[in-house]
Amino acid sequence: MRFETSFLPEHNVLTVRAQGAGDPDAVQQMVRAIRSAPEFRPGMDVLIDALSTDYLPSAQEATTFPGIFQAELPGTRLAVIVRAGGAQYSIACLVEALASRRDVQFAAFSDREEAMLWLTGQPSR
Numbered sequence: 001m002r003f004e005t006s007f008l009p010e011h012n013v014l015t016v017r018a019q020g021a022g023d024p025d026a027v028q029q030m031v032r033a034i035r036s037a038p039e040f041r042p043g044m045d046v047l048i049d050a051l052s053t054d055y056l057p058s059a060q061e062a063t064t065f066p067g068i069f070q071a072e073l074p075g076t077r078l079a080v081i082v083r084a085g086g087a088q089y090s091i092a093c094l095v096e097a098l099a100s101r102r103d104v105q106f107a108a109f110s111d112r113e114e115a116m117l118w119l120t121g122q123p124s125r
Helices: 026-036 065-072 087-101 112-119
Strands: 002-008 013-020 045-053 078-081 106-109
Touching: 002 026, 013 026, 026 065, 045 112, 065 087, 065 106, 078 112, 087 106, 106 112
Parallel strands: 013 045, 045 078, 078 106
Antiparallel strands: 002 013
């Protein structure tokens, strides 16, 4: 899987676009890409665009993601964009529910605009 980062200075949001096939190490690889982005600062909001990937983690793999985010990206709000209604969206919602139990701010969206509104403090949910 490839990860491309870019910075949206008008929103102070780092975006990471995931592309290609993934494996169980994909989230760790993504976190490394986020942390190595020149603009990244601890606590910075991150938008994960997963629309160009076919990676579907198992439910067991997904249960580890909130802990990874908590340990590696403390204080960071993460919004992921995935296709609505599919298995990826279901897994992203599972991660969201598990993250809320750990006080990790993670939310799943199928719409980029809604994700940006949530990240910038203007929730539409």
